Every structure is written in C-alpha cells, then in structure tokens.
Amino acid sequence: MKHNFLFIKIGLMAFIAVFLILICTSGNYADKPMEQIASVLSQAEGMDGLKAGAAGDLRRYYNLEEEDLEGFMLCLPASPMDADELLVVKMKDEQQASAVEQAILQRQASQKASFEGYGAQQTALLNGYVLEIKGRYAFYAVSPYAQGWQSLFSEIIRA
Template sequence: MKPYRQEIWKYFVFLFMSAVVIGALAGCSGKQAGEEPSAAAVGERIHQAVNLDEMKQGDIKKLVKLYHIEADEVEDFMLYTAASNVKADELAIIKVKDADQAERVKQNILQRIDAQTVKFKDYRPEEYFLIEKHVLKTKGRFVFFAVSKEAAQMEAAFDSAWQH
C-alpha cells in the first residue's frame, strides 16, 4: 500500500508543478516578444500616469500641420496639445508604418521645437523652459515627444509600455 501512496503523491506534485509552469507561461503570453503596442495603449499608460485634462486631443490634420508629416506614413497616433496658444504643452505618440520613417519624423519634430523656441523664448520664459526640457525619442516604429512639467513621468509611462 505504501508504494501506491508514493506514486499518487508524485502524481499530485507533478500536476501542481505543471500548473505553476503553465500559469507562469500564460502570464507572459499577453504580448509576444518584440510585439509593439498600439499608440492608444501607450497613450492610455501615459494618461494613467499624468493628468491630460488641461490639454486637447488632436486629429490627423493637426498632426500633419504641426509636424509636416504625411498622413499615409502614420499607422497610429495620439496627439495632445495645449488648450491655449500661450502654453507650450504637447504630447505626441506617433507610430509610423515603417521604422525607417521614425528618424525623419523625429527631425520634423526638431523643427517644431525650434519654431516653438523662437515663439516662446522672450514672450513666455516659463513655457520656453518646458520646451528646452522636452523629451524626444524613438523606439522601433514609435516617435515620442513631450513638452510638459510632467514630461519625465510621460517618458517613464512610454518606456513601460514595452515591459511585461
């Protein structure tokens, strides 16, 4: 009778360990390795990290106008701009169709930064300071741009979108 109990015990241990391994693997399978999130998912992470209520959401026309990019280059995006033209706050998460386009979009945003610098430098020094402390980076097919007092928190939320 004793060997029978040992076999049952081993069977239950095996089942338990299998369940643990399957559970661990299932927890990591929500996103395949290297899979990029959507701009909306990244934007939602940022929205959870900081309050964007003071900004207004922009559409594709606004995106094209501000950054001089072609609408057909953009796969997905999220854009927030200041509600008033005396503020410099901006948040753009742009997912381009081809990773090669990301660097060109980044260069266009640098032109936008230059224009905003000229606009605010003598007129609104506190807004100029925000522009000078902007965050602009690329990650795969994404271009991230933030001008805000909370740009560092926005950047951290952007970066966390690729972590499990």
C-alpha cells in the same frame, strides 16, 4: 596548463552567452496598438490640461501625414499661451525614424522661437523637451510631467 585553458574556454562561453542574450533583448519593443498606448497615457498625471489633436493638427504642426504612419497620439495645449504638448508616433517602418525625428525637432524649434522673448516659463519647458525613438515608436513631450510620461510610455512598449 590544461586548467587555465579550461577556465578561459568557460569564461569565453559565458561572455558569448551574455552577449547573445543582450543582443536578443535590446531594442525589442512590444507591438502595442496606438489605442492601448493612448488609453494609458491619456490617464497620466498632467494630461487634463491638454486636448486631443487630429490628423489635421499633425499635418499643420509636424508636417506628418496620418496615412504615412501606423498611428499617432497628439495632445496639444488647451490655450495658445501654453507650450505643453505630447506626441507619440508609431511608424510603419523604422526607416521613417529620421524623418519623424526631424519633424519633431522642427516643431520644437518653431515653438521655442514663438515663445522666446516673452514666455520665459514656456521657453524653459521647451528647452527641457523629451524626445526618444524606440524601434518604430517616437515619443516627444514638453511638460513638467514629460519624464513621467516617458517612463510610462517605456513601460507600455516594453511589456
């Protein structure tokens, strides 16, 4: 009887230890400067067809203000007939996540409406968009390379 009770205690302690380790490590993302993130992502495959966007573009396309964010990287298509796009935002506070996500979803819907009916390839890309919120970071990509960019982004902020 005492052996069974000892095994239960040991099992419970092991479970608690694993649980605490998972809680401590999940959701912890390194505080990387946007310059470092942008430097790595800008060298990724597929980025050569995009041009850097400025604060005015962020306001125009996403209705987000640069001063409300800690930093951002915006890459827009070189041609208005392309849908490829990349946005990485570092928020000042995690409470901004919902507003940033809504701004991104509005941009995606607007782009999709623009291309629907004549841009089948662009619409397919827009339907396969990647959006991820991780801590104070938001990642949005529309591209055949979106999954690769997302993986690279995740590696950068996890390191």
